[in-house]
Amino acid sequence: MTVPLGGVPLADHAAVYAALDRAGFTDVWSSEVNGADAFTPLALAAAWQPRLRLGTAIAPVFTRGPGLLAMSAAALAEAAPGRFALGIGASSPVLVDDWNAIPFTEPFRRTRDVLRFLQAALRGETVDGAFGTFAVRRFTLERPPAVPPPVLLAALRPGMLRLAAAEADGVILNWLAADDVSKALAELGGRGPGFEVVARIFVCPTEDAGYARTLGRRLITSYLTVPAYAEFHRWLGRESALGPMWTAWAAGDRRGAGSAVPDEVVDALVLHGSPERCRAEVRRYAKAGVDVPVLALLPTPELTSGGAAALGDLIARLGPAGEERA
Template sequence: MSRWGLTIPMTGVPLAEHREIVAGLADLGYTDAWSAETNGADAFTPLALASQWAPRLRLGPAIVPAYTRGPALLAQHAATLADLAPGRFVLGIGTSSEAIVHRWNGIAFDEPYKRVRDTLRFLRRALAGEKVTEDYATFSIKGFRLEKAPGTPPPIVLAALRPGMLRLAAREADGAITNWLAPKDVRTVRGVLGDEPELIARLFVCPTADADEARSVGRWMIAAYMTVPVYRAFHEWLGRGEALAPMNEAWAAGDRKKALELIPDEVVDDLIVHGPPEACRERIREYVDNGLTTPIVAVVPGGGLSPAEAARALAPGA
């Protein structure tokens, strides 16, 4: 069986109230808990708590931006989590986006491919306990060594949406993380990544039998993501450029309402897993059958289920 992860924290549940949910995940068949970092909780605090609440789960951030922490601080965060969850922590890093890096954090979003490559190479050395002095293409390190390097350095996986980053993940990382794709798209990604590396994807899952409800929520989410240049380019590569072009044109013109209306139902149904919980579980297994190693369920509110109920209903053993 593949791994089966859940995104934490769950929407609508304060982080302090997650203990019971997280502690019960392994008994439901979940193997992993993965955080994220946009404009809510930071990526590491939920994992630090989960490391103590759920000692059987593998933990990872999907993903931490390579820009918003200095390389040494990022190594410290990773070493701390590796110490809290020995052998159970995976570090996910990526470029993030211009909005998060530049508009929200005031950091230039320059040379994203090189920045991720350099950060990966630095982290490999730092987490192995080396003293690092190196002039990388996008930053320089002078004499940094972790006070306590992990006994076993954690695997590092890269956020990768298109061939260049996928090839970097295949060459130098321990796997790749992607999202916003349909089951059939997994084969396209695998065609570049190869069959061996772990492939992780966050899947947005709305457990409701009301297709209109799911599509209404899904359209807002798709518009928010697919108008971001990196995701627009990703879906052009996957073959959805023509289907999403009217939405992108309306969005660029400032007509948000029209943009939502122009997203085809087929695109929403491709990218948002929805239906009764049993149908959602079957859809998730389609991703696995197409080559996904680790699905990470991100529960989208719907169907009248509380987050805890949704986590139970979407568990692989349900």
């Protein structure tokens, strides 16, 4: 599950993490946009639920210096030895440049360089030298983790996917349909032992299809108009399906862009229906080759009106243990 869950204060997440564990969820993965940072929700989970595995999906490679990113990862790996995976990625110009006042330049090379730095630093090595997009002088972690965390790379198109396969411990996929997974995995080629495929999957567990599609269109126009995601979906073969949306968006017609997204695209990228149906659709990703399907739970009318009890019931029905009750 993606954490923190919307509408629940971080201080109240002890009950959320306990419910996820009871429902059979194995992992909690954070994201970092403009809400909580990537590490704090996982630090709380490390203290409150010692069985859950923790992961960042993702910590951007631009918004922290290489040394600080290594320190944050090492601290969490020490707090949850053997249970933490560090997911990193380029993020986007809006988050990096517009919101953090850091130039978003050469994202592929920066991601590659930070990946190489982190792997050395988290092994406890002294890192000294130039990486291409930055240079580090004699950095050594004061407290290198006894169990260095695996470092996974967020990747969309062939270049980054191949870098992940060649140098990272896994890959993190995002904003793709179950039927798209095979195309992405084909670029990974021969992967090393233990290589993990993680995918974030947007789930809106409501049988109000109109509500789910309206929300899905809003998300799609927010994300898939970002150049990297637009090129990703062109590569996946959605030029004809999403071309009208991109045209309207470029012309400043936000309402028209949303209206131009076909139902079938929304339904493929944002799972909706009963919790049981959503769980079955998530299983399609696993069958396609995703090792860790990570649900990103979207708000629904039922959750808004039902409060904590509705959230607890939903978690129970969405989780693997819910198959025994269904």
